[in-house]
Amino acid sequence: MKKSKVVIPIMVVVAILATWILKDHTDVPILHKVLITIGACIMSGGLGYILLKPDVQKVDPKPNLQQTNKKGSRK
Numbered sequence: 868m869k870k871s872k873v874v875i876p877i878m879v880v881v882a883i884l885a886t887w888i889l890k891d892h893t894d895v896p897i898l899h900k901v902l903i904t905i906g907a908c909i910m911s912g913g914l915g916y917i918l919l920k921p922d923v924q925k926v927d928p929k930p931n932l933q934q935t936n937k938k939g940s941r942k
Contacts (some may be wrong), residue, residue: 870915870916870919873915873919874912874915874916874919875912877911877912877915878908878909878911878912878915881907881908881911882904882907882908885903885904885907885908886900886904889903889904
């Protein structure tokens with residue numbers, strides 16, 4: 868699974884929530900509301916990208932008991 872499949876929906880949800888929360892604050896200018904929303908989207912996307920685990924396909928498979936080094940044998 869690629870990270871962008873998860874990061875972009877996170878950013879959209881954060882944008883919707885930030886807009887919904889900021890609509891009640893009439894004393895904040897509209898330009899500041901837009902900047903706050905964009906900043907929240909960028910921060911959540913960046914954190915989501917960094918904190919997501921790497922792809923599972925890139926991880927080495929578990930070694931079998933037969934493949935492990937036995938005493939006296941070197942590979």
